[in-house]
Amino acid sequence: xxxxxxxxxxxxxxxxxxxxxxxxxxxxxxxxxxxxxxxxxxxxxxxxxxxxxxxxxxxxxxxxxxxxxxxxxxxxxxxxxxxxxxxxxxxxxxxxxxxxxxxxxxxxxxxxxxxxxxxxxxxxxxxxxxxxxxxxxxxxxxxxxxxxxxxxxxxxxxxxxxxxxxxxxxxxxxxxxxxxxxxxxxxxxxxxxxxxxxxxxxxxxxxxxxxxxxxxxxxxxxxxxxxxxxxxxxxxxxxxxxxxxxxxxxxxxxxxx
Amino acid sequence: xxxxxxxxxxxxxxxxxxxxxxxxxxxxxxxxxxxxxxxxxxxxxxxxxxxxxxxxxxxxxxxxxxxxxxxxxxxxxxxxxxxxxxxxxxxxxxxxxxxxxxxxxxxxxxxxxxxxxxxxxxxxxxxxxxxxxxxxxxxxxxxxxxxxxxxxxxxxxxxxxxxxxxxxxxxxxxxxxxxxxxxxxxxxxxxxxxxxxxxxxxxxxxxxxxxxxxxxxxxxxxxxxxxxxxxxxxxxxxxxxxxxxxxxxxxxxxxxxxxxxxxxxxxxxxxxxxxxxxxxxxxxxxxxxxxxxxxxxxxxxxxxxxxxxxxxxxxxxxxxxxxxxxxxxxxxxxxxxxxxxxxxxxxxxxxxxxxxxxxxxxxxxxxxxxxxxxxxxxxxxxxxxxxxxxxxxxxxxxxxxxxxxxxxxxxxxxxxxxxxxxxxxxxx
Numbered sequence: 001x002x003x004x005x006x007x008x009x010x011x012x013x014x015x016x017x018x019x020x021x022x023x024x025x026x027x028x029x030x031x032x033x034x035x036x037x038x039x040x041x042x043x044x045x046x047x048x049x050x051x052x053x054x055x056x057x058x059x060x061x062x063x064x065x066x067x068x069x070x071x072x073x074x075x076x077x078x079x080x081x082x083x084x085x086x087x088x089x090x091x092x093x094x095x096x097x098x099x100x101x102x103x104x105x106x107x108x109x110x111x112x113x114x115x116x117x118x119x120x121x122x123x124x125x126x127x128x129x130x131x132x133x134x135x136x137x138x139x140x141x142x143x144x145x146x147x148x149x150x151x152x153x154x155x156x157x158x159x160x161x162x163x164x165x166x167x168x169x170x171x172x173x174x175x176x177x178x179x180x181x182x183x184x185x186x187x188x189x190x191x192x193x194x195x196x197x198x199x200x201x202x203x204x205x206x207x208x209x210x211x212x213x214x215x216x217x218x219x220x221x222x223x224x225x226x227x228x229x230x231x232x233x234x235x236x237x238x239x240x241x242x243x244x245x246x247x248x249x250x251x252x253x254x255x256x257x
Numbered sequence: 258x259x260x261x262x263x264x265x266x267x268x269x270x271x272x273x274x275x276x277x278x279x280x281x282x283x284x285x286x287x288x289x290x291x292x293x294x295x296x297x298x299x300x301x302x303x304x305x306x307x308x309x310x311x312x313x314x315x316x317x318x319x320x321x322x323x324x325x326x327x328x329x330x331x332x333x334x335x336x337x338x339x340x341x342x343x344x345x346x347x348x349x350x351x352x353x354x355x356x357x358x359x360x361x362x363x364x365x366x367x368x369x370x371x372x373x374x375x376x377x378x379x380x381x382x383x384x385x386x387x388x389x390x391x392x393x394x395x396x397x398x399x400x401x402x403x404x405x406x407x408x409x410x411x412x413x414x415x416x417x418x419x420x421x422x423x424x425x426x427x428x429x430x431x432x433x434x435x436x437x438x439x440x441x442x443x444x445x446x447x448x449x450x451x452x453x454x455x456x457x458x459x460x461x462x463x464x465x466x467x468x469x470x471x472x473x474x475x476x477x478x479x480x481x482x483x484x485x486x487x488x489x490x491x492x493x494x495x496x497x498x499x500x501x502x503x504x505x506x507x508x509x510x511x512x513x514x515x516x517x518x519x520x521x522x523x524x525x526x527x528x529x530x531x532x533x534x535x536x537x538x539x540x541x542x543x544x545x546x547x548x549x550x551x552x553x554x555x556x557x558x559x560x561x562x563x564x565x566x567x568x569x570x571x572x573x574x575x576x577x578x579x580x581x582x583x584x585x586x587x588x589x590x591x592x593x594x595x596x597x598x599x600x601x602x603x604x605x606x607x608x609x610x611x612x613x614x615x616x617x618x619x620x621x622x623x624x625x626x627x628x629x630x631x632x633x634x635x636x637x638x639x640x641x642x643x644x645x646x647x648x649x650x651x652x653x654x655x656x657x658x659x660x661x662x663x664x665x666x667x668x669x670x671x672x673x674x675x676x677x678x679x680x681x682x683x684x685x
Contacts, residue, residue, distance in 0.1 A: 083433070084432060101429065
């Protein structure tokens with residue numbers, strides 16, 4: 001079976017300092033995979049780098065053994081809910097319709113089939129009654145459902161989700177996890193950034209533990225251990241962060257040509 | 258009166274130049290309304306200000322090189338320096354420790370300063386054809402001629418076509434840049450389309466409005482439109498209508514009073530639209546908020562007054578004269594009178610010989626408000642773990658907020674209680 005996501009020495013430098021450093025892993029398909037780590041550990045950066053939103057400074061990633069450009073319509077990205085201004089003049093339907101732009105491109109009109117897929121996606125997240133609602137009038141949980149519906153409308157094989165459980169009510173959280181499980185059962189792969197350790201074990205079958213560097217990657221039963229968690233959450237490596245500071249202060253290059 | 262006949266004479270196109278001014282301002286302002294919609298939605302309002310100030314050195318340089326006031330040269334010059342300024346702001350923000358607002362202030366003042374220097378230099382150079390160049394600072398629509406208008410229509414049409422073609426991409430870019438990138442939309446191309454159309458619009462618009470006030474024309478119409486609609490296409494259309502109307506009206510006024518610059522008048526008119534929109538705009542309008550607040554205050558007064566008539570022992574009719582009820586209340590005389598009048602007109606009480614008597618309707622209302630008060634006291638003492646002597650003030654406020662639906666839920670959740678935390682009966 002082809003791996004879903006492969007990264008090779010993926011490194012992203014913000015302001016001369018590595019935000020993620022040498023991330024190297026291969027992830028299975030058809031699983032709900034959690035990306036866990038403390039605040040500022042580079043979880044979102046990792047997703048953005050995989051999705052080509054941030055150009056990695058070093059390294060590369062492959063999706064289904066191919067370059068992103070060749071499989072883009074099989075991959076869907078769900079940004080953090082707080083990353084957009086929900087006061088934007090758009091309705092729930094408008095936002096979910098953006099999911100169809102992935103295949104329609106800039107110019108092609110939406111067909112009947114597209115409309116059907118939009119409605120179906122809204123239905124899957126129980127947002128049909130809110131179809132015409134202005135997005136500014138939604139609660140946090142509803143906003144997150146709209147983002148998920150937009151991703152569903154893309155009908156992808158791999159979903160990269162940035163903190164879908166943040167700021168949502170308990171009912172929405174349960175609804176989302178049920179949705180993710182049913183997607184997994186259809187053979188989709190879900191890569192989910194998450195930070196709540198209490199629920200992690202129940203939600204994810206596979207995990208990536210991150211703290212600027214890769215701490216561990218593997219099936220939850222193997223990597224969700226006390227030692228690994230301590231290593232992930234127990235603060236940064238002193239020497240590593242010293243090296244990073246020197247890189248930043250002295251403006252050294254990370255690699256020589 | 259004379260003012261209106263003068264204005265009216267503008268719209269009859271009695272003077273040939275009026276036609277030029279009319280079409281010129283209409284085209285320039287409409288386009289800036291359209292482009293400005295995206296400037297606003299992308300939260301780049303201040304960039305509009307940078308561009309408009311930065312076109313001044315471009316205009317001056319174009320004149321120095323061309324030695325004449327050819328509109329095409331001036332627009333090209335303006336576009337070039339305008340574009341350089343946005344590029345510099347983005348570059349500085351991205352590649353240095355200087356924050357975006359600082360970069361904006363920096364670039365704006367440097368470019369404008371250089372522009373003013375160059376203009377002064379031109380004015381002292383004694384070139385006769387330079388006259389009117391300084392009007393770019395505050396704008397002068399009457400200085401336009403027919404060839405300007407033709408140029409504006411051609412460039413304007415191109416801008417409109419570009420925005421219509423890329424409308425989907427531009428909307429998505431404005432709403433969610435990361436997602437747009439993730440589905441493979443050409444974000445860099447879309448940003449280029451926006452910056453080119455914005456810079457060109459500003460470069461042309463300064464003719465009518467001037468560099469100092471151009472950003473107002475870019476942003477204000479879109480900001481007005483957002484008060485009226487929550488959909489992007491109607492918003493863009495409305496912004497175009499508002500800015501077009503402001504442009505025409507503003508230039509009509511300034512044309513009527515010969516010698517007045519156009520820009521300030523256009524901005525005065527568009528600000529008037531903004532003022533009106535903020536007050537009565539269908540969404541979030543201040544008037545609506547004000548009316549709602551008034552409605553709330555009336556409801557609170559009405560309920561507080563009928564509460565005074567609550568009879569805790571019989572739960573039935575009560576009779577009071579004004580002094581008794583005034584002594585019971587903590588209100589001012591005038592407020593209480595107003596409250597009593599409200600009750601009277603709603604037939605909750607009757608008045609005869611200075612005695613206020615509750616009607617059946619009034620008895621029910623009084624019971625309802627007391628019931629809501631006591632249910633809420635019980636609710637918060639139980640779920641917020643408050644002591645019984647801490648719940649009254651909160652309930653005084655919330656009793657007016659509780660709708661019949663919420664009341665039913667409270668009853669259910671508290672299992673149809675009969676006593677409040679102070680051991681008083683909850684009246685049903």
